[in-house]
Amino acid sequence: MKYPNLFSPIKINDMMVRNRIVATPIGQKFFDKSLGGPGIVIAGSVIAEPGKSSFASSDEPYAFSKYEVEQTRQRILIARQAGAKASIEIVHAGQYARVKDFAKGPSGFIRNDGVEVKEMTEEMMEETLRWYEQTAFDAKDIGFDMIFMHFGHGWLPAQFLSPFFNKRTDKYGGSLENRARFPLMILERVRKAVGANFPIDMRISATEWIEGGIEFEDVLAFIKMAEPLIDMVQISCGLDMEREANVHMVTTNFSEHVPNAKYAKIVKENVHIPVAVVGAIMNPDEAEQLISDGVADMVALGRALVADPEWPKKAREGRPEDIVPCIRCLQCYHISTNHRNVGCSVNPRYSNESWIPRKLEKADIKKRIVVIGAGPAGLQAALVADKRGHKVILFEKNSFLGGELHYVAMEYYKSDIKAFLDYLKVQLKKSKVEVHLNTEATPELVKKIMPDAVIIAVGANPVIPHIPGIGKQHVISFYDAIEHMDKIGQNVVIIGGGTIGAEIGLELSLLQQKNVTIIELGGEIAAQGNMLYKIALRQKMQQASTLNTMLKTTCQEIKEDVVVVKTSDGEEKFIKADTVIIATGLKPNKSVAESFYGIVPETFMIGDCIKPRKIMEAVMEGYTIASNL
Template sequence: MTTAAFPNLFRPLQLRAVRLKNRIMSTGHDTILPTDGLVNDALIAYHEARARGGVGLIVSQVAGVHETARYTSHMLMATDDRCIEGYRKLADACHSHGSIVFSQLFHPGREIMEGADGLLTPAYAPSVSPNERFRVMPRQLDLRMIDEIVAGYANAARRMHQAGLDGVEFVASHGYLPAQFFNPRVNRRTDNYGGPLENRLRFAVEALMAMRSATSEDFVIGMRISGSERDEQGLTSDEALESCRQLEPYLDYVSVTAGTSASLGGAVHIVPPMAYRSAYLASDGSRFRRALNIPVFLAGRINQPHEAEAVLAQGAADVCGMTRALICDPEMPVKASEGRSDDIRACIACNQACIGHFHRGVPISCIQHPETGRELKFGTLTLAARPKKIMVVGGGPAGMKAAATAAVRGHQVTLYEASTQLGGQAQLAQLLPRRAEFGGIITNLSRELELAQVRVVKGVRVDYALVNAEKPDAVIVATGARPYLPEIPCDGSVQIVEAWQVLKKQVKTGSRVVVADWRCDWIGPGVAEMLVNDGCSVELAVNGTHPGELLPLYVRDNIASELHKSGIRVTPYARLFGSDDGAVYMQHSVSAQPIIFENIDTLVLCLGHEPEDELSAMLDSMAEVHMIGDCLAPRTAEEAVYEGLKIGVAL
């Protein structure tokens, strides 16, 4: 084992009686894996995969400390002793691989997302200060309930201690209840819990002291806080830092992040998309680390080992949160420690299957590593009972994943790609503004092909004759899709092109452009922004309620921010009809009234895709033919890679 390239990253850290073997942390994050509010086998398998992969510290997702803490209907709860058994199994599983385990202890205050059975849940906060994002008007906590919640923190900490966890994390980040007490614009109380900073910190002091009394001197107690909530009404950097200074005697570490759940703009920083540079919170970490005498943990798009090493080397943190990096590649730490950095599957911060799944209420996964969240089903690949000769047609994400998976299982696999480059539509996706990292999926899957020793043939279009000559045992058709181009009434006065032509720079659009966006994903807004950057005047017409309607929330909101800053006018509910006499005609999809864009040079079509499935029809007489990805039905890279995994496992 070699750690020479990362001397800081693989240096142990002592916290009370606990020794972290390295400085890599999986921060607390929701997974939607638990059932009935309890740790289950799926959650244990999820965390154990990361422990097996070498992570130093696992901080398990939030556990509610009081019945009023249920900010979603699918969260873990630590409000009675039934939780202890599951946490004990989790701790034992992770400890067996040398990883340390903490649990977040949590109360959201006014940050209530949804309740059980679709009913609105009463929210409680220091004061009647409304939440902008979820439109929640909370009830002010009375003294009795404050005492109950403080006791809830203590009892939850005791249960984690009894379960054999190594510590707990007091969640004061992202505008949750402790931060609501800290914030003088949210906490407008006039009793001993409001007013001067000492009073506003009283709730946290009482909770932290109660947690210590309920556990032991060896038990680690830390706090997570947003170094700045990045919102006009949020906790400022100065306020957050002074709160940490005052609470330092009660803490073993501070874990710094950014943003707040209370506003759309602040919430983007909870899981920042690829539009944000790697390790963009390093300056926040440095400021806190200089001011405090306890270790500072830092998260915020620290994506690869060399980035984490740089953060540690410059003194910006003592431990690096690398959660999405570990979601994408659970073996990242051991690969880095063994000098196999080129084998690491780097996260591209698309947010689609990690936080995107959370916001849809479905279990966590990763578009590049669909085994994530499905460890019980796909955690271990077994060799095929009878190796087959397999022909994979199409070198996009679906075909690449299918080929790599099948080859790992012992099959003889050849991948054919008609063009000279692998990657399919990901080659185009990376051309859009702030989406260059999407090309990482090509790099990562290409490396999987290399490691699996898949034979790759480029520049060859497969037809029936080639398949017949090769005589494979099975054919996997992953030929992708092409732009959907419906018949549009027009007189030729407006140039009509499709998004792929714009991305490939195959057309000149003229100065006034309308982008017709049926899909409501990232393509339409990205093309619109690209054209504005080229000097065009652009209108974006979306056949939905808003741009990016299908995207993960934080990606959508970042796109909305950029569209607004670019001055791109957005027209929602716009169904394309046709064009003539220099105008583009649309119909309001609800009122059926006309929408007219006049004096237009070019109409750019972002109307979705249709399957490239001609080959599958030719092969209909063959014994074993499988269709995956967009040639089966045009969707996203997530479905393509998942279907590649599934067929690779099934053959």
């Protein structure tokens, strides 16, 4: 077996688990993950105290109440359907709860939304403890195999533990012993409710990534205090509702893989219960190494199983190259997108389970399909059409696959994009798609073939703004900049502060110590990025001492050694430039795309040739169009 440690059994209290993979409760969606082969499925979350603990709604019902319990029981059946153990997350939002009257917390204050957070009295604590006890008892009573206590990410137990939240001066505040008092009381009551032999897991943040947050030394000490009451601990980090810390809880492309391993290793050296680690464990090689090196006993996968719910199955079968890699774009996270465009860039079914089937069906009528363009949209369309049994002919005018991804994958902070592009290339090699590189499709060529359908994915071209001096030799496109970073001068001006310009500037400044100025016409950098991406980008850019951004600024002229700009207040400035990079966006290749219409009845435009957008839209359009041909 390729991953012997990852697929070795483990016993947690009295419960035998078939492998070392935990499916986390991200997004409350776990049907596909349950079939994918993890050892434990955390089947979403339940609130611990109705009306006072939900971070979603003050009306969220108690999961074990008369009219909810049947649906909650279904979660167990779904989680277990392929052999996993069914766990359930028990959470209390504390001061962040959506409430009708007041919220509970370690310290009292008025929230920004006007809701009062009351400092919990011992009477209020007792009420909360009774609910925790009841919730744990009910979870065991209806058949869950274990429970998952959320003590991290700034929820109620973490609020008591952390000096950032806990400002009390009584026996529940101040010293760690005092701050740990109420969280330990929760665990004591929960253990009493479920008995000695029932597995209890606990997630905690090793560090909160916020000034004034709990120190790791205190977290480690608390875990040791809690050890007699729990059976496993899961090491995470960061905070949920504090957005500056959220990007370390759910990392972006600007963070390393497996960022919490260093904390998990220390915890494992100090406790005698199994230790799990969560956070950017991207592939089976990383997971296997964590366990074989003794860093952790289990790996908890969140977004990796959003991107590919069959991750465990494919790893077990020794074919990691078939795992669709997560690109850490955070589109699956409702906070990032303000609930407006939640989905997965590489898994169209996520959030669309009601209408996108789990498995592609073979087409009743086999067709001959021409796909023009081998970017993410075209590649996805070709692969899906091939899987459905169609004869697919793919034309790409360049000598390489990937379109825009080809260049993006070269950037330092885009290793996850490179992994996705590598995955697409492998799948294309395994397919029966007839690939023609260095071949520019024309309407005449398509007429000769006369396919049943044409899918046009010719992408977009860089926008070339009308700036005097733009034709000078030291002015290059962002494509050239990415491909030939070694030829870029010491003083760099980037015209355009979208995601591409911003990341090129970051890499040149932070990693190559070049003097970089980004000129952006609009009022923010990376305006098209989602909220958490922008926070993470800004935090990373703040580390780059030689990077300067100028917002609401226009480029007036490019001279031999300077760029002339005008600021929003009308001031003219001269910026030294050995190299000028044009990153003013993309323009859809509409005229080329539209030239293929009228040849065959079934003709479709997909991807950036309609409008330059995110990878998610390209993949979705390629998948859905091809799956319905």
